[in-house]
Amino acid sequence: MIKKIYITSILATSLALSAQTQMTSAAGTPVNGDKESLTLGDNGPVLLEDVHLIEKLQHFSRERIPERVMHPRGTGAQGYFITTTDISYLTKAKIFKEVNKKTPVLVRFSSVIHSKGSPETARDPRGFAIKFYTEEGNWDLVGNHIPTFFIRDAIKFPDFTHANKPSPITNLQDENRIFDYFSQTPEAIQTLTWLMSDNGTPKSYREMDGFGVNTFKFINDKGDISWIKFHFKSLQGIKNLTAKDVVQVQGKDFNHMTRDLYDNIEAKNFPKWDLYIQVIDHKDIDKYNFNIFDDTKQWFDVEEIKVGTLVLDQIPPNFFQYTESAAFAPSRVVPGIGFSPDKMLQGRNFSYADAQMYRLGKNHQLLPANRPLTKVNNYYIDGAMNFEERTGDINYYPSGQSDLYTEFKQEDKRLLQGYLMRKEIQNPDNFSQAGVLYRGYNQSEKDNLIKNWVANLSKVKDAKVKARMVSFLYKADPEYGTRVGNGLGLQKNDYNK
Numbered sequence: 470m471i472k473k474i475y476i477t478s479i480l481a482t483s484l485a486l487s488a489q490t491q492m493t494s495a496a497g498t499p500v501n502g503d504k505e506s507l508t509l510g511d512n513g514p515v516l517l518e519d520v521h522l523i524e525k526l527q528h529f530s531r532e533r534i535p536e537r538v539m540h541p542r543g544t545g546a547q548g549y550f551i552t553t554t555d556i557s558y559l560t561k562a563k564i565f566k567e568v569n570k571k572t573p574v575l576v577r578f579s580s581v582i583h584s585k586g587s588p589e590t591a592r593d594p595r596g597f598a599i600k601f602y603t604e605e606g607n608w609d610l611v612g613n614h615i616p617t618f619f620i621r622d623a624i625k626f627p628d629f630t631h632a633n634k635p636s637p638i639t640n641l642q643d644e645n646r647i648f649d650y651f652s653q654t655p656e657a658i659q660t661l662t663w664l665m666s667d668n669g670t671p672k673s674y675r676e677m678d679g680f681g682v683n684t685f686k687f688i689n690d691k692g693d694i695s696w697i698k699f700h701f702k703s704l705q706g707i708k709n710l711t712a713k714d715v716v717q718v719q720g721k722d723f724n725h726m727t728r729d730l731y732d733n734i735e736a737k738n739f740p741k742w743d744l745y746i747q748v749i750d751h752k753d754i755d756k757y758n759f760n761i762f763d764d765t766k767q768w769f770d771v772e773e774i775k776v777g778t779l780v781l782d783q784i785p786p787n788f789f790q791y792t793e794s795a796a797f798a799p800s801r802v803v804p805g806i807g808f809s810p811d812k813m814l815q816g817r818n819f820s821y822a823d824a825q826m827y828r829l830g831k832n833h834q835l836l837p838a839n840r841p842l843t844k845v846n847n848y849y850i851d852g853a854m855n856f857e858e859r860t861g862d863i864n865y866y867p868s869g870q871s872d873l874y875t876e877f878k879q880e881d882k883r884l885l886q887g888y889l890m891r892k893e894i895q896n897p898d899n900f901s902q903a904g905v906l907y908r909g910y911n912q913s914e915k916d917n918l919i920k921n922w923v924a925n926l927s928k929v930k931d932a933k934v935k936a937r938m939v940s941f942l943y944k945a946d947p948e949y950g951t952r953v954g955n956g957l958g959l960q961k962n963d964y965n966k
Contacts (some may be wrong), residue, residue, distance in 0.1 A: 547573070551569060619656070685802075745779045801822070807881065848865060884911055
């Protein structure tokens with residue numbers, strides 16, 4: 470009986486082994502053993518000629534690539550975008566020309582400031598980046614879950630980042646540094662009012678909205694232009710965590726947003742967002758009491774038009790390839806979509822693409838997550854990791870032997886002229902929209918907002934910085950500033966100046 474069982478076991482093992490795949494080196498050659506290093510005798514030294522050991526260790530020590538400076542912690546998901554409204558009267562972009570057109574997408578959710586290992590409960594704007602694999606090439610819409618940003622000019626971005634990142638001395642995030650910076654940056658108050666509310670700690674990626682934040686340009690077939698903002702509205706509703714909830718959730722699971730997203734996709738409870746656009750005709754840009762290209766502002770009185778639905782129904786097959794190696798840049802647009810004079814967008818157009826080229830190399834758009842569905846035709850050559858097959862002697866343009874062509878078509882017919890200057894935008898209006906936002910919160914949301922402000926500003930040692938921050942809140946809404954000032958033990962004459 471024992472012998473029979475033994476023989477059956479051997480046969481089962483043999484059959485299992487025959488169905489397995491031979492392990493190979495990176496060059497595709499069979500690996501001769503992977504459990505022990507090659508040594509000289511039982512106790513002899515490990516041999517340098519154990520090329521499998523060397524290659525394995527080389528690959529292991531190079532598994533990490535530079536962390537993103539911004540948006541380092543991320544979660545990816547795949548799906549599709551369905552166009553629901555033909556808006557060809559606004560844009561010649563083919564993605565919006567045909568109702569029910571289905572476009573594959575890759576979405577990366579992220580945290581803006583905190584590092585890769587940070588808890589997803591941290592108070593932080595959440596990145597909401599979508600790569601549309603359109604028939605005209607890739608279109609990247611790179612935004613956040615908050616509709617505005619803290620600064621309106623990209624020249625401030627390195628300083629904003631340095632102030633919010635950990636101290637170069639202690640490597641700890643420090644409210645003294647953060648609010649020292651924001652006390653000199655009043656344009657941030659609208660976005661800080663979003664961030665310091667419960668919106669700063671979303672419950673899940675599914676239950677938050679996404680915004681393009683910047684103003685973009687649409688161009689139609691006639692060459693007419695209009696100015697656009699994008700808004701993805703969660704069909705799951707918006708749900709946030711209070712500061713008390715954060716403590717409870719973090720103690721149980723600091724990956725709660727990623728886990729929630731993947732669990733729901735796996736259960737076929739696919740998250741969905743409707744995409745809405747706001748449109749301002751070019752002739753109407755001066756009708757508003759703020760600069761429509763200022764990314765610290767919302768367009769409160771501009772109608773939203775539904776144009777499509779985003780559905781996430783796939784967990785990417787490999788996190789590194791489709792999340793860590795996914796490269797998004799707002800400079801990647803398709804015909805019919807362009808850029809506004811938004812100073813943050815103008816800077817992001819360079820910095821995002823450049824950051825990805827630094828992290829992943831010049832050929833990063835050949836990687837699976839970034840490669841467009843359309844055929845790429847250009848004369849970009851060589852460089853590290855260029856695994857694209859290139860043939861022929863012509864790698865320059867123009868050439869009488871080249872089969873490529875291109876021509877410039879005048880799309881935007883505006884006459885642009887002016888003096889060179891470094892100048893703040895006119896009518897910055899740093900505070901009124903923060904007041905509108907505050908007054909729009911219900912009583913519970915206001916109470917939590919005040920508690921969060923007081924908790925953060927209480928850590929600031931400089932009384933002048935605290936008073937200046939409260940003065941900004943007071944200018945947004947007297948009740949808003951007074952409540953925070955009272956919570957900090959300040960007198961009204963400390964900040965009502």
